Amino acid sequence: MPDKSLWGPLLHDDGATFRLWAPSSDGVTLEVEGMDPVPMRAAGEGWYAADAPVKPGARYRFRVSPDLLVPDPAARAQAEDVHGASVLIDHASYRWRHADWRGRPWHETVLYELHVGACGGYAGVRAMLPRLRDLGITAVELMPLAAFPGDRNWGYDGVQPFAPDPSYGTPEELKALVDEAHGLGLSIFLDCVFNHFGPDGAYLHAYARPFFDEGIHTPWGAAIDFTKPPVRAYFEECALMWLRDYRIDGLRLDAVHAIADQPWLDALARRIRSEITGREVHLVLENEGNTASKLVPGLYDAQWNDDGHNTLHPLLTGEREGYYEDFADDGARKLARVLGEGFLFQGEEMPHLGRPRGEASAHLPPTAFVLFLQNHDQVGNRAMGERLSALADPEALRAAAALLLLSPQIPMLFMGEEWGASAPFLFFTGFPDPELAKAVREGRRKEFAHFAAFQDESARESIPDPNHPATFEASRPDPAEAQRLPHGAILEHHKALLAIRHAEIIPRLRGAMAQGAEAVGDAAVIARWRMGDGATLTIATNFGADPAQVKAQGARILFESKPGAASSLAAGTLPPRTTIALLDSPTR
Structure with missing residues (x-):
């Protein structure tokens, strides 16, 4: 079976072909509810396949040993929970109302992260969309949907990454949510967990032991072995499924620093870029490594800027326990580097980790960083x-x-x-x-x-x-x-x-680049950007209780968080707990 073949069932006129990679099993049987068991034929390199005269809605599982019956690890839907039957569905049956949607360019993005369950399932999120559009949001990011054990979870304990959890609604209701968003001019992003499986229901350990590398350990156990072609195909096809079958506009990849085979991340991005064409698709990383070299055209659009958050939080709260200890001292200088260069850690040792972290990032545009x-x-x-x-x-x-x-x-x-x-x-x-x-x-x-x-x-x-x-x-x-x-x-x-x-x-x-930033007090920073049209954007911010002394040239006031603050700035004083934004047009 070719490495790039789809995992999971393939529908055709005579029913469906079911496939499973089970190199640790001596034989596999397909069991469809209401039918006699069907022995699966060995297809080489650990793959098994079987044809069955079934229709969408059929419930099925695989018997991988005499005493172990498992769901499809690439099931597109589950009947109930992750330990039960998988469901055959036909993604092509949904009729998109906004099939001409081509997405929005990355620089327009204003993200809104939410948990689908906490917002009332797909129907609840769908009802929120007009309000979010009116707020000024352009992209709704859903926390992970992959099926998990039980009826509630953050989503990071998923064990079936192809199957949206049934507690949130049906696959059709998820598509209706995406469809509605597109009709309102909103993009939908999805948080995907490709670095581990949850602790309950990950049956791959039983019949596909080479899926994992026992020599590399992560907080979740043995690492997923991305050097294996079937493993790479599994997650690549999963990403493509969300983008093709659900018309998701962007993926956020969770904690990719926990993926040992870093070159695979580049291969994933290139495959997505080559196969999903004709519309805007955006790829965002969560990456403790601060690997700036991945944030280039053809790979990833941006990375969550944890350095930005971790610098801002102690400035706002005074907290310094845990990892905030690495960010709390000299916070204004650190914030200036985040605003002026993107990452705070660009190869320096991070004490909390006990090792160097990051790559130089000052050459990247500000849109390469997601700030929160x-x-x-x-x-x-x-x-x-x-x-x-x-x-x-x-x-x-x-x-x-x-x-x-x-x-x-x-x-x-x-x-x-x-x-x-x-x-x-x-x-x-x-x-x-x-x-x-x-x-x-x-x-x-x-x-x-x-x-x-x-x-x-x-x-x-x-x-x-x-x-x-x-x-x-x-x-x-x-x-x-x-x-x-x-x-x-x-x-x-x-x-x-x-x-x-x-x-x-x-x-x-488009084309904006940072022009430098500097600390002007213990909790005050002034930063400047050269915008794509040649204008200079200046933001002066002071989170402290005392005024800061700063020089700022006159320009058009975009915003002042306190009345009269811009006048004070013009006189050389940035009031406490204030942000002022100024725009100097290129014609000045």
Whole structure:
């Protein structure tokens, strides 16, 4: 079987051909509900195949040993849970209402990350789309959809990356969500986890042991072995499925630093670029390695700028525990480097990691970096899931929102951030296995044992149990809050900023490059960018409680987070907890 063949069933006029790579199995039988078992023929190099006269909707599994019946690891849908039957579906049967959608160019992107389950499933997210469009969002990023055990999960415990979890709705409802978004001019991005499988339901370990490299260990166990052609094909075909069959506009690849075969990432991007043509498709990395050489045309559009967040957070909150310790000191200088060069760590040793990290990034355009104040990780990986609205001074947070949304880096909001949602975002799971649920609960509490607030066992007991349904329910933001103060004012602030971005920043972003940034106080920075039309964008921001002394040439005021702040800046003083944006046109 060729390396690039599709995993999973292939529909044809006489039924379907089922395929499975099971090099650790002595034989495989296809079992379709309502039919006699069908022995699968050996197709070479560990592959098995069988034909069956079935129609879409058929439920099937594979018997890989006398006592082990497993779902299809490349199933396009599951009937119920990841341990049960897979479902044959016909992706071609959906009739797209907006099949002429060609996407939006990357520089127009304003991302909005959300958890589908916390927003009410596909139907709930679909209902949100007009509101997000009116806010100024251009792209909705869905946290992972891959099928997972139980009825709730962050999504990073998925074990069937081709199958959207049935708890959110049907594949047709997901397509209707994407279709609706396109009709409103919105792109849909999907977070994909290609670096590991979850702890429950990853049956590949039983019948395809070469799928994993036991000599390389990750936080999730043996590493996935991307040197094997069937393994590479598995994840490449998965990415292509989301882009082709669901018409997803962009993929965010989770924690790619955990993929040992880094050249495969380049091969994946090149294959996607060569096979998905005629429309805008965007690829974004989460990469602790800060590998700037991957952020070039033909490979990846951008990387999540964790350095940006990790520098901004201590400036806003004063926190320095955990990895914030590497960012807390001399925060203004570090923020200046993030704004002026992209990454903070560009080959220097990062003490928290104990090794060098990153590559030089000053030559990259600002659009190669996705900047954010909050995301699922940075909120949910806190013990109590607090958002910045519960941690930072409101005026400083208002100033930070202005920096985020007016900076030429690509901005991302996390669900509810636009109105200062009071709901936390906690780490939640729904593992049916009580022993696994216990291990996750205890592991979660142990994880925070070295933090000052959780030194006592009684304090650690207060950390919400990830597996309790109430933990999930508490993590669902309530949009009705936006009708009340102070949330309504926060929402209007974000709307105003995004209106400015669309009118003044986005039209000038093509060809923009940073022109340097400098610290002008303990918590104050001034940064400049040469925009694509030759204009100079200047952003001066001060998160501190004291004014900063700074020189700024006169220019048109785009935004000031406090009335009169621009006049103070012109006189040489940047007021506390303020952001000012100025635009000097090329004709000046």
